[in-house]
Amino acid sequence: MSQLIEAFHSQITLPDVRLASAYYSILITLAKQKQTLTYGELVEKAKVQYPDSPIVQNAIAISTGRRLDVVRFFTNARNLPDLTSLVISKGTGECGPGFTRSFDPVTTRNYVFTFDWSEVSADFDGFVQHTEASIKPRKKIREDMALKLMSEHYQVHKATLPTTIRDHRELIIELIMEGLPADEAFSQMVCGA
Secondary structure, three states: OHHHHHHHHHHOOHHHHHHHHHHHHHHHHHHHHOOOEEHHHHHHHHHHHOOOOHHHHOOOHHHHHHHHHHHHHHHHHOOOOOHHHHEEOOOOOOOOHHHHOOOOHHHHHHHHHHOOOOOOHHHHHHHHHHHHHHOOOOOOOOHHHHHHHHHHHHHHHOOOOOHHHHHHHHHHHHHHHOOOOHHHHHHHHHHHO
16 A cells, blocks of 8 residues: 555645645535536636635646546545546546546446535545645746657657647646656656546
8 A cells, every 4th residue: 555655646746736635625515516517617616716826726627637636546545435526528528538447437426425525524634734745846847848858758759659648738748847757747648548
């Protein structure tokens, strides 16, 4: 289990954890109301609820799945229903392929809707504090340098990358700017695709 936690901490960034914290409270409310929303609606709702948070205000829908992975890690580690099943794609009306490959979203949502979430909220705050303290700070990269690093990596490895990698361009740049090496940023997108 400790290797799994170390791997988790090495792949996430502080913005991932802080956005997950904002999204978690919204997901708890949705669970209690037995509702779903799209990735874009989740981002917009967080922006309304956290107007003074620059991280939340700069959030984009394309990277929401990555932030929901933090919530999923928390719920899985505690054998709780997967709150992330409440977030659906606008285009398909269902959870993303990363979720549907492993779980039946309808069954999972029903479990989320019937679960008593009143005792779990405080646990997540402690999880966020511990996780933030465990993340090693990374050196931020300027956008122009991140673009250069992304382009260089792509040119060297394009023969082995899936054609869908271009769909993740914005998020790859964001991850590189947050201090992840280009190979890790690409790897996370290939694994998540």
